[in-house]
Amino acid sequence: MPRHTPGGTLSATRTIGAERTDREGVCIVIGAARAPLFTGTFIALTVGDLAYFTATGVAIFVLPLYVTGPLEHDEVAAGIAFGVFAVSALVLRPFAGRLADRFGRRPLLVGGALLAAACLAATAVATDLVAIIALRLAAGVAEAAFFVAGFAALADIAPTERIGEALSYNSLGLYLGIALGPLLGEALLENLGYPAAWLGASGLALLAAALVLIVGETRPSSTEHDGPFRILHRPSIPVSIGFLTSLAAVGGFLAFASLHARRVGLADPSLALFAYGGIVVVCRIAFARLPDRLPSLPLAAAALGTIATGLIFAALWQDPWGFVLGIAVMALGVTFSTPAFFSAVFATAAPSERGLASGTASAAIDLGLGIGPILLGFVAAPYGIPWAFGLAAAIAAIGAVWTLRLAGGARPQPVTTQDP
Structure with missing residues (x-):
């Protein structure tokens, strides 16, 4: 059975093979049989994520163009429309985590996907900024439910010793969605117009709802809920702050990538986001096992430093090649950040706290994707998008320093194996 300490969750499983202890005192099992990862449930969850986040990728590409085009607003309005969903998602995500622990993952997964489909379909007939903002707020509710329950379900079904690998493969749905969604959005926009783009995204969200319905309920049946009602998982808060800086930097980039691609002369603007998502996908596959072999916090700090470097390239080298190079370097950092x-977050949580920990950590996503685009929008409007990318680089660099300080203060506990 797993053994828990005040500092986190220590995995304990029956293994076959020799053991050795590394320099940090952590027991490593050599030659142990690997528990299966690619089950039907894991695949259904990952493909459901792909459908959901492809719909999100369509919105990422189309929304800023819609706000600055047909609605005739500026970059500030585009940043607000892009990031305002974080207000509702931030408030509800911790509650979603607690609900996922108490009532199960499936209701939130299915309900979140259905609500996202409704919001995207309604955007097709929205004709003013106020309506767009209202729909984005509702989309934040959907995001909170789907994302939190999805990560909790992933932690439920993935073998403990392969959680980093599981996160790498599962996140392919997110980044393939970001890579393919803009291409689909641009194709629909160019050939059929804005309404078709929004309705296409809505159809993908409906497909996600059908797929996660197949996943079934993954919440451990032995989970206890007799403790006090909490909406935050305190041990994961310091790690989540570092995660927030990565999302603020990357979220600001995503909000203005399509606009900047056009202004630097990239022939096909959707290629910017396609390159970003595609590089992350390839690297996640190539290095899927690396997060389980390296200390989590130093790896996260290195990822933040790489993100900052890529953003500096994009800010200073203002032509298509410089922009693509910046995207490539930044995407390499994003490969390992999540x-x-x-x-690191799930290492602090017992099985009965996975939803709570997921809700707390993913609240950083709302803050980052909300604060980043809005803050960068206020810089981009008077000074230009390159200055906004420079600010994003500074945010990522500060996060790298913070995360390194956390790593320096960590005191890893030895892992022992016990019979179940």
């Missing part, structure tokens, strides 16, 4: 940070 698996590293979530591995």
Whole structure:
């Protein structure tokens, strides 16, 4: 059975093989049989994520163009429309985590996908900024439910010793969605117009609802809920702050990538987001096992430093090649940031707290994707998008320093194996 300490969750499983102890005192099992990862449930959850986040990728590409085009607003309005969903998602995500622990993952997964489909369909007929903002707030509710329950379900079904690998593969749905969604959005926009783009995204969200319905309920049946009602998982808060800085930097980039691609002369603007998502996908596959082999917090700090470097390239080298190079370097950092940070978060949580920990950590996503685009919008409007990218680089660099300080203060506990 797992053994828990005040500092986190220590995995304990029956293994076959020799053991050795590394320099930090952590027991490593050599030659142990690997528990299966690619089950039907894992695949259904990952493909459901792909459908959901492809719909999100369509919105990422189309929304800023819609706000600055047909609605005739500026970059500030585009940043607000892009990031305002974080207000509702931030408030509800911790509650979603607690609900996922008490009532199960499936109701939130299915309900979140259905609500997202409704919001995207309604955007097709929205004709003013106020309506767009209202729909984005509702989309934040959907995001809170789907994302928190999805990560909790992933932690339920993934073998403990392969959680970093599971996060790497599962997140392919997110980044393939970000890579393919803009291409689909641009194709629909160019050939059929804005309403078709929004309705296409809505159909993908409906597909996600059908797929996660197949997943079934993954919440451990032995989970106890007799403790006090909490909406925050305190041990994961310091790690989540570092994660927030990565999302603020990357979220600001995503909000203005399509606009900047056009202004630097990139022939096909959707290629910017396609390159970003595609590089992350390839690297996540190539290095899927690395997050389980390296200390989580130092890896996360290195990822933040790489993100900052890529943003500096994009800010200073203002032509298509410079922009693509910046995207490539930043995407390399993003490859390891989410698996590293979530591995560190789940190491602090018992099975009965996975939803709570997921809700707390993913609240950083709302803050980052909300604060980043809005803050960068206020810089981009008077000074230009390159200055906004420079600010994003500074945010990522500060996060790297913070995370390194956390790593320096960590005191890893030895892991022992016990019979179940």
